[in-house]
Amino acid sequence: MPGYRKLGRTSSQRKAMIRNLATNLIYHGRIQTTETRAKEVRKLAEKIITLAVAEKDNFTETTKSFKVPRKDADGKRVKEDKNGKRVTVFDTEERQVRVDLPSRLNARRKILATLYPVTEVPADGRKKRSLSKEVNMPEKLFTEIAPKYADRKGGYTRIIKIGARKGDNAEMVYIELV
Numbered sequence: 751m752p753g754y755r756k757l758g759r760t761s762s763q764r765k766a767m768i769r770n771l772a773t774n775l776i777y778h779g780r781i782q783t784t785e786t787r788a789k790e791v792r793k794l795a796e797k798i799i800t801l802a803v804a805e806k807d808n809f810t811e812t813t814k815s816f817k818v819p820r821k822d823a824d825g826k827r828v829k830e831d832k833n834g835k836r837v838t839v840f841d842t843e844e845r846q847v848r849v850d851l852p853s854r855l856n857a858r859r860k861i862l863a864t865l866y867p868v869t870e871v872p873a874d875g876r877k878k879r880s881l882s883k884e885v886n887m888p889e890k891l892f893t894e895i896a897p898k899y900a901d902r903k904g905g906y907t908r909i910i911k912i913g914a915r916k917g918d919n920a921e922m923v924y925i926e927l928v
Contacts, residue, residue: 771791772865775927776887784921785920792909792925795927799891799899799927801860802891806900820840902928907928
């Protein structure tokens with residue numbers, strides 16, 4: 751008897767479905783699914799959140815200098831002539847940057863390997879490509895979700911039964927982050 755439910759799928763389909771559900775659970779905070787799927791998703795989500803809680807403060811802040819193009823009042827790059835060529839003028843700028851320690855970097859890579867990338871699309875639905883942006887899921891876990899659960903020793907999710915589905919009478923539940 752395996753330590754997991756097969757859910758009537760091949761292994762690749764099952765892993766993809768569970769990764770997708772876990773990604774949506776962490777992004778939205780609450781999803782509706784069947785009870786057996788929720789119990790499988792709970793395992794993965796709890797592991798990811800535990801990893802994020804353990805590594806949330808494991809970084810150092812340093813100051814780095816960056817070359818930034820100078821811009822005029824219209825927001826266009828300022829160019830000047832050098833040896834007969836038009837060249838962009840750059841200024842140096844100091845910024846505070848968080849640098850992950852090795853264990854946090856490893857945790858970030860594990861999270862990226864487990865969760866799917868999420869693209870946030872504007873609510874109005876217009877200019878989808880130009881206004882959509884990638885959500886940094888590890889950063890969301892480290893900065894938003896992990897601090898909420900810093901004092902908890904597990905049990906980050908809750909399953910709430912909502913009744914049977916009409917079509918096939920499958921037990922439906924909400925799984926949410928506590």
